[in-house]
Structure formats: C-alpha cells, structure tokens
Amino acid sequence: MKIALDAMGGDFAPQAAVAGALLAAEQLAGRATIVLIGQEDAVRPLLQAAGPAANVLEFVPASQVIDMGEHPAKAFQQKQDSSIAVGYKMLLAGEVDAFCSAGNTGAMLVGAMFTVKTVPGVMRPAIANFLPKLHNNVGILLDVGANAECKPEMLEQFGELGSLYAQHVLGIARPQVGLMNIGEEEGKGTPIIQEAHQRLKANPHIHFVGNIEGRDLFNDKADVIVCDGFTGNIILKMAESIYDAMDEKKIQDPFFDKFNYEAVGGSPILGINDNAIIGHGRSTPRAIGNMLMQGFNMADSGIVDQIKATFKS
Amino acid sequence: MKIALDAMGGDFAPQAAVAGALLAAEQLAGRATIVLIGQEDAVRPLLQAAGPAANVLEFVPASQVIDMGEHPAKAFQQKQDSSIAVGYKMLLAGEVDAFCSAGNTGAMLVGAMFTVKTVPGVMRPAIANFLPKLHNNVGILLDVGANAECKPEMLEQFGELGSLYAQHVLGIARPQVGLMNIGEEEGKGTPIIQEAHQRLKANPHIHFVGNIEGRDLFNDKADVIVCDGFTGNIILKMAESIYDAMDEKKIQDPFFDKFNYEAVGGSPILGINDNAIIGHGRSTPRAIGNMLMQGFNMADSGIVDQIKATFKS
Numbered sequence: 001m002k003i004a005l006d007a008m009g010g011d012f013a014p015q016a017a018v019a020g021a022l023l024a025a026e027q028l029a030g031r032a033t034i035v036l037i038g039q040e041d042a043v044r045p046l047l048q049a050a051g052p053a054a055n056v057l058e059f060v061p062a063s064q065v066i067d068m069g070e071h072p073a074k075a076f077q078q079k080q081d082s083s084i085a086v087g088y089k090m091l092l093a094g095e096v097d098a099f100c101s102a103g104n105t106g107a108m109l110v111g112a113m114f115t116v117k118t119v120p121g122v123m124r125p126a127i128a129n130f131l132p133k134l135h136n137n138v139g140i141l142l143d144v145g146a147n148a149e150c151k152p153e154m155l156e157q158f159g160e161l162g163s164l165y166a167q168h169v170l171g172i173a174r175p176q177v178g179l180m181n182i183g184e185e186e187g188k189g190t191p192i193i194q195e196a197h198q199r200l201k202a203n204p205h206i207h208f209v210g211n212i213e214g215r216d217l218f219n220d221k222a223d224v225i226v227c228d229g230f231t232g233n234i235i236l237k238m239a240e241s242i243y244d245a246m247d248e249k250k251i252q253d254p255f256f257d258k259f260n261y262e263a264v265g266g267s268p269i270l271g272i273n274d275n276a277i278i279g280h281g282r283s284t285p286r287a288i289g290n291m292l293m294q295g296f297n298m299a300d301s302g303i304v305d306q307i308k309a310t311f312k313s
Numbered sequence: 314m315k316i317a318l319d320a321m322g323g324d325f326a327p328q329a330a331v332a333g334a335l336l337a338a339e340q341l342a343g344r345a346t347i348v349l350i351g352q353e354d355a356v357r358p359l360l361q362a363a364g365p366a367a368n369v370l371e372f373v374p375a376s377q378v379i380d381m382g383e384h385p386a387k388a389f390q391q392k393q394d395s396s397i398a399v400g401y402k403m404l405l406a407g408e409v410d411a412f413c414s415a416g417n418t419g420a421m422l423v424g425a426m427f428t429v430k431t432v433p434g435v436m437r438p439a440i441a442n443f444l445p446k447l448h449n450n451v452g453i454l455l456d457v458g459a460n461a462e463c464k465p466e467m468l469e470q471f472g473e474l475g476s477l478y479a480q481h482v483l484g485i486a487r488p489q490v491g492l493m494n495i496g497e498e499e500g501k502g503t504p505i506i507q508e509a510h511q512r513l514k515a516n517p518h519i520h521f522v523g524n525i526e527g528r529d530l531f532n533d534k535a536d537v538i539v540c541d542g543f544t545g546n547i548i549l550k551m552a553e554s555i556y557d558a559m560d561e562k563k564i565q566d567p568f569f570d571k572f573n574y575e576a577v578g579g580s581p582i583l584g585i586n587d588n589a590i591i592g593h594g595r596s597t598p599r600a601i602g603n604m605l606m607q608g609f610n611m612a613d614s615g616i617v618d619q620i621k622a623t624f625k626s
Binding site: 134145148149180182188189190191193213214215216217218219229230231233234235236237238239240241242244245248249251253255256 | 504553569
C-alpha cells in the first residue's frame with residue numbers, strides 16, 4: 001500500500017512533512033510506503049539530511065505550491081503541477097491508496113471534487129473530525145466546514161457517511177448517530193434541522209438516537225454527531241481554543257489532551273471516491289505522522305467501497 | 314429599587330431561591346430590596362426558618378407554578394397567577410425594577426414579549442450570555458437561544474444591543490463587536506451571515522471588528538459576539554460541558570472556573586422594555602444571588618432607556 005503526503009502543505013512544511021513521514025514510515029514498515037510529493041529543491045536536501053532512514057520514503061516531484069491564502073478553485077486549476085494537484089492525479093490513477101495534506105483546505109476539497117469526484121448518490125462530501133469522549137474512546141463530528149449551509153437530505157447523508165466511518169474505520173459495531181440541536185425534543189431547531197431529524201429517524205441504515213445538544217459533545221450519547229459545516233467548524237475551533245488555553249495554563253489531562261489536533265492528525269473527506277485527509281495548517285511532525293496513519297487505516301478498512309455500496313442502492 | 318425573584322423557578326426551588334435571595338439581600342442592603350414571588354405554603358416556612366435575616370425580603374404570593382417541561386406560550390397564558398406571570402405583571406406596573414427567574418426559559422421569553430413587550434424598532438429580543446475571556450474580564454455572546462433562525466437585520470440589531478449592554482452594564486467604553494463565522498474573510502459563511510457582515514460593518518452605532526471564529530471566543534478580538542440562537546446555544550452548552558468535565562476531573566483554574574454558570578447567574582433578555590433575566594435550571598443559591606446582583610446592575614445602569622433611545626432613531 002502507498003500513502004501519499006503533500007510535502008509542501010502546512011505552516012511548517014516541508015520540514016514537518018518530512019519528519020512526520022519518517023515517523024509514520026517507521027510505524028508502517030512492511031505494511032505501507034510513504035510517498036512524498038513536493039518541490040525537489042526543498043525536499044531532496046531534507047531527505048539527504050535524514051540519512052538512511054529516508055531510504056524507505058518515495059519521492060515524486062511537483063514544481064508548484066498552492067499557498068494557504070490562495071483562492072482554492074482558481075489555484076487548483078491554474079497550478080496543475082502543484083503538490084496537491086499531483087497528489088490527486090496519483091490517487092485517481094491508483095498509484096497511491098490515500099492522499100494527505102496539511103495545506104490549503106479549500107484546494108484539498110476542490111481537488112477531491114474535480115479529480116476523484118463525489119460518490120454517485122452522495123449530494124455533497126463532508127469533512128469529518130474526531131471528538132474526544134469523556135468516558136470512551138472517540139466519536140466523530142461532521143460536517144466541520146465543507147458545507148456552511150445544508151439541506152435536510154445532506155444532513156441525513158452525513159449521518160450515513162459518519163456511521164459507516166465509525167463502523168469500518170473506528171470499529172464501533174453499531175454507531176449511535178445524533179443530530180446537533182438546541183433541545184432534545186423533536187420539534188426543536190430550525191425547519192431544516194426538524195426535517196433532518198425526521199429523515200435520520202426514518203433511515204434504516206443508521207441507528208439514530210435523536211437530537212443531542214452542545215453539552216453532549218463529549219459524553220456517550222452519540223458516536224456520530226451530525227451538523228452543518230457552519231456549526232461544526234465553530235465547535236471544532238472552539239475545542240481547539242480550549243486545548244490552547246489548557247496548554248497556556250500548563251494544565252495536563254488525558255481527556256483534554258485529546259483536544260490537541262496533533263493527536264488526531266487530520267480530517268477525512270467523506271463521500272468521495274477515494275481516501276483523502278486534510279491536516280491542520282499548524283501540523284507538527286507528530287500531527288503529520290498521525291494523519292498518515294489515519295490515511296493508512298482508511299485505505300486498509302475499505303471504507304470507500306462501503307460508502308459506494310451503501311449509496312448505490 | 315426592587316428586584317423580583319421567581320421563588321418557584323429552577324430545579325432546586327424554592328430552597329435555592331430563598332437562600333440566593335438572602336445572599337443578594339446582604340450585598341444590596343440599603344440599595345435594593347429583593348421581592349420573592351411564589352406559593353405561600355412553599356415559601357413562608359423557608360422565610361420563617363431563615364429567621365431575622367429574612368425580614369429584609371418582601372414576599373408576594375402567586376398560587377401557580379409553570380413547570381420546566383410545560384409548553385411556554387400555553388402555560389403562560391393559562392397560568393395567570395403563576396410566579397412568572399405575576400413577576401411580569403409587577404414589572405409592567407413598575408412595582409419592581411427587574412425580574413429574575415431560573416424557571417421555564419420559554420415561558421420567561423413569552424412573558425417578556427406578552428407583557429413588557431419588545432422595544433419599538435427591535436425586530437426580536439435576544440438572550441445574551443457572558444463569555445469568560447482568557448486575558449481580560451468578560452465578553453458577551455448573543456443570541457444564545459431565543460431565535461434559532463435569524464435574518465441579517467436581526468443579527469445587526471444583536472450587535473447594537475450587545476454593544477449597548479457591554480458599554481452601559483459592563484462598563485466597556487468602546488466595545489468591539491465581532492460576527493461569529495467560519496473564517497475571517499468577508500465572503501465566508503452563509504448568505505445570511507455575509508449580509509449580516511455588511512450590515513454590521515455599515516452600522517455607525519457600533520465598533521465592528523469583522524468576523525471572528527470559534528477559536529476567538531475566549532480571546533480579546535471581540536467584547537460582543539453576534540450569532541444566531543442555534544449557534545449561540547450550542548456554544549453555551551458546550552462551554553458548560555467543558556466546565557463540568559473540569560469539575561469531574563477536579564481541575565481548578567480561575568479562567569475555567571468562570572465557565573461555571575453559578576459565577577454569572579443568568580442571561581439577560583435584551584431588546585424588551587424592562588429588565589428580565591433568565592437563570593440556569595440548575596441554579597444554586599450562589600447562582601441565584603449573582604442573577605439578582607446582575608438584575609440590580611441592569612436596572613441601575615438604565616440600559617433599557619439606552620436601548621429605547623438608540624432604536625427610536
């Protein structure tokens with residue numbers, strides 16, 4: 001198996017990317033090879049400096065870089081030899097089994113839609129993020145930013161996508177799916193949320209447990225929490241700021257440490273025909289390494305085939 | 314000055330209400346009198362048990378109680394001798410200067426709209442909540458639940474209402490107003506949020522600092538954070554769950570201790586013709602006492618007159 005990494009993506013690239021690739025390569029020895037994609041001048045010297053350990057890494061040159069501030073669609077179309085564009089081309093061609101980048105989030109999303117494309121039957125892909133749980137392992141929240149506005153049908157599909165991911169990648173046998181709302185009762189929330197509730201409730205593919213509230217994010221009421229990308233993005237960034245505050249105050253705790261994006265790695269794009277993961281802009285080597293492990297786990301689980309099979313019917 | 318308290322509101326009423334009233338009465342001695350409203354049989358024995366300290370409290374009987382689970386509008390209209398209905402009648406008649414309740418939130422909101430009514434020019438009142446700040450005192454977030462869906466004009470008005478509150482009640486000279494969004498750039502978010510951004514930017518009554526993100530809730534970018542009631546309610550409940558998690562883990566910290574609703578007391582309803590505050594259902598005596606102090610501060614500041622004057626023009 002081959003897991004590709006955008007060596008130019010993230011605030012600390014290419015150094016953090018190369019260091020993260022080395023971390024993952026060690027863990028994946030014998031199971032997968034890491035393929036670094038990036039500018040030769042920037043990456044080669046780092047590989048040389050890493051010595052023999054870097055011999056297990058593959059390198060594919062890409063002459064351009066999409067910067068963090070660039071317009072995603074425009075940059076992706078104009079920079080066809082950027083590390084992100086090259087990564088998606090390799091993914092589409094089946095040369096790699098997953099593609100990970102801590103670069104421009106929008107360009108990663110646009111690249112996914114333009115190359116490997118959305119799974120037939122899926123209205124819009126969603127970006128999922130992990131949620132630490134107080135008395136359990138982990139849950140997932142989606143969408144966290146791909147779709148600021150969502151139709152009820154989209155929210156219903158996010159429930160299915162999240163449930164499949166929880167089942168096949170996280171190994172949760174019968175994931176409980178909850179709808180983020182402002183009250184437990186069915187009639188709560190906006191008309192869109194109310195209709196989404198009815199749709200999720202009627203969906204035979206998932207185990208819907210009803211509305212959950214902001215206070216339920218970290219408890220065991222739901223393994224999969226469905227929301228629009230506006231709400232999910234705010235929750236995600238708020239959780240990060242909680243971790244930053246704890247870090248600033250030197251408070252250490254196993255639960256709150258899980259709020260650290262480094263521990264997770266990245267956010268998978270669900271509902272596309274291949275495995276793509278978006279990392280945090282501030283990704284450190286540890287974060288990159290974990291994102292690559294996650295890419296391996298996704299590819300290894302066959303989650304995309306599961307999604308395709310579910311939405312085919 | 315007189316500050317009224319619903320003695321029957323909240324999970325621990327009437328005990329917590331009477332105890333909280335005694336706490337506030339001590340602090341407000343010579344400046345304001347606390348008026349307890351509730352069922353005679355339930356409240357009188359508690360006042361007698363409190364001994365001479367309770368002599369400073371006034372008591373007004375109300376034979377009915379609106380329960381937490383009741384339908385707000387129906388209950389408010391049918392139970393005209395409930396503690397919430399009596400409280401609003403006294404507020405409307407000018408017999409008290411503020412009314413506080415930890416009871417049914419919806420009934421408190423309905424009561425406000427039916428009796429003291431919305432300030433002319435204000436589209437919809439908002440519920441505001443305090444936000445602890447990492448390097449500063451406190452900020453406010455609104456709406457946190459009165460309006461799940463908001464028009465851009467409403468969000469603009471929330472910016473004005475919040476700014477007036479921050480200025481006149483919290484004493485922040487030139488409050489910075491931010492719009493909760495999923496990115497800093499103007500074009501981010503839903504069409505409603507984008508239009509709200511333009512309106513807030515063009516509003517001469519406020520100092521708009523642009524979009525802020527989930528990660529900015531606790532930093533100093535904005536004193537007043539504007540959002541719809543869906544988003545605000547989720548943020549508020551998520552913050553509470555963070556406090557509960559810290560409490561469970563026995564982590565103590567002055568910043569995170571401010572996430573405890575007890576330290577704040579309640580959430581003012583802004584945009585109505587009088588001072589009304591909604592407390593947390595789980596309010597303890599400390600929470601009730603702080604809510605009453607907040608009611609006094611609101612009444613003392615003349616915030617309602619400031620709001621009326623602003624929206625008259």
